[in-house]
Amino acid sequence: MRTTRLDRGLAGVLVVLVPACGGAPVEPSRERAASLSSVRYEIAIDDRLEQMTETLCSEGPWTDRLVSIHAEARTRLASARVVHADGTEDPIDVGSSGPLTMRTRELAPDDCVRVRLDLGSSGGMSGCMRTSALVMCATSAFVLAAEPWRTNARHRVRLVLPEGASMSPIFGEDEEGLYLDERSHRYVGYAAFGALTRREIPVPGGCTTVVLPASSPLAASPHFVPWVARAGRASAMITGLATARGATITAIPMPGDTPVLFGMAGRGTRPSVIALVAEDPPASLETDWTLVHELAHLATPYVPSEDAWLSEGLATYYQEVNRARAGMQSAEQAWREIDDGLRRGARDGTGVTLRIESREMQASRAYTRVYWGGAAIVMSIDVALRTRGLGTLDARIARVADRHDSTLSAEALLAAFDDDDRVVRDIVASWLDTATFPDLREAYAALGLTRREDGTLGFEGDPSLRDAIMNPPVEIASNGTCPAIPPQDPGHIE
Numbered sequence: 001m002r003t004t005r006l007d008r009g010l011a012g013v014l015v016v017l018v019p020a021c022g023g024a025p026v027e028p029s030r031e032r033a034a035s036l037s038s039v040r041y042e043i044a045i046d047d048r049l050e051q052m053t054e055t056l057c058s059e060g061p062w063t064d065r066l067v068s069i070h071a072e073a074r075t076r077l078a079s080a081r082v083v084h085a086d087g088t089e090d091p092i093d094v095g096s097s098g099p100l101t102m103r104t105r106e107l108a109p110d111d112c113v114r115v116r117l118d119l120g121s122s123g124g125m126s127g128c129m130r131t132s133a134l135v136m137c138a139t140s141a142f143v144l145a146a147e148p149w150r151t152n153a154r155h156r157v158r159l160v161l162p163e164g165a166s167m168s169p170i171f172g173e174d175e176e177g178l179y180l181d182e183r184s185h186r187y188v189g190y191a192a193f194g195a196l197t198r199r200e201i202p203v204p205g206g207c208t209t210v211v212l213p214a215s216s217p218l219a220a221s222p223h224f225v226p227w228v229a230r231a232g233r234a235s236a237m238i239t240g241l242a243t244a245r246g247a248t249i250t251a252i253p254m255p256g257d258t259p260v261l262f263g264m265a266g267r268g269t270r271p272s273v274i275a276l277v278a279e280d281p282p283a284s285l286e287t288d289w290t291l292v293h294e295l296a297h298l299a300t301p302y303v304p305s306e307d308a309w310l311s312e313g314l315a316t317y318y319q320e321v322n323r324a325r326a327g328m329q330s331a332e333q334a335w336r337e338i339d340d341g342l343r344r345g346a347r348d349g350t351g352v353t354l355r356i357e358s359r360e361m362q363a364s365r366a367y368t369r370v371y372w373g374g375a376a377i378v379m380s381i382d383v384a385l386r387t388r389g390l391g392t393l394d395a396r397i398a399r400v401a402d403r404h405d406s407t408l409s410a411e412a413l414l415a416a417f418d419d420d421d422r423v424v425r426d427i428v429a430s431w432l433d434t435a436t437f438p439d440l441r442e443a444y445a446a447l448g449l450t451r452r453e454d455g456t457l458g459f460e461g462d463p464s465l466r467d468a469i470m471n472p473p474v475e476i477a478s479n480g481t482c483p484a485i486p487p488q489d490p491g492h493i494e
């Protein structure tokens, strides 16, 4: 075992003993104000990357409780104990359903809580995923939050990892070492553990970090760095600054020829994106849409999943627009991709309204309807704003660009996009509660998009609106200067 980050760890614990406090929850003492002490995390992983031992100690009086950010952690729980300063242990109650919930208010300040979590089982994207080289876990599988939160706290993190292993950098780092903050409690992120290599890639306004298994052929692919650099540049095409800056992108190599099988954007102390990428990718990886889509999500505040039509509609529209703006595809190709997606969206779905389809999407799997139904509304908004002389959707998004660490319902985000005239909300209101796919005839006419006899998309008339949408709306920031990380031998410690 090797410690990659050192902090004060468990040193300095006091020798005060208190009775164990397992069993039924105890009513909080009303005389004592809620503690808001920071927590120290030690995250240790065994040599086989199958079990995590997470030890949490308090910097002062314990807060009321420790809560996992998702019920997923419960399915992985092997044990949960209070570790007293003298080394003795007692069980701690974790509740019976939902997120793990451990009452900590009655613990002594020098008591610690230790949970062992099984990383061996799967659980999909809300759980863990293994390859021969790494294990990737959503933070919902292992991050515990001390509640109530102190919103400006930096909770120190110490990693104890097997020789040669590292963790993808999804937490913050300052002069005292690693930390996580309340953003890692509010949002799910994606962390990889294993023999990883890391690169810093310049993007407009900063750098993005990309992580992948050091031994994978993907690391040596001539298409790998250009893929990240291009998608990172495309992510700047709304406001001029890349949403990829400061983010960690973990590439998980997969067999097969599909350039990118899957992607997911997570948030937290640092944004974290995962992408399942062909281990020997074709050149088309460099212009693939998936990472552009994921990074477009980070251009707005987090929208809860029941309003997926809006977050996915924005990301789906901009996966095509941003690729054209960044030169990853021609403007005409972008319009063809949009047209093709809209037609697929119109054919998909279960016959319910878009609002209901969004809420039921995980069960019904009507992703195409929700993503492209949302994109249809988003495109209608953009075209309406532009044709009415009310600016652009880019400018409306720029209003909230610095709020990507907050959560807004679709209604609140649309209100932030809107002026007093409610143009944006009125367009949404006309399509959200109908089972009919949005009617885009007016938008197509304004854009000069026509249907040819053979069914393909035609371009007619004045191209100025089409061109305005597919050209960058602002000056794009210059790339950041990134620290050079020397190439590493496969398996070498980072």
Ligand SMILES: [Zn+2]
Residues within 6 Å of the ligand: 293, 294, 297, 311, 312, 315
């Ligand atoms: Zn998406």
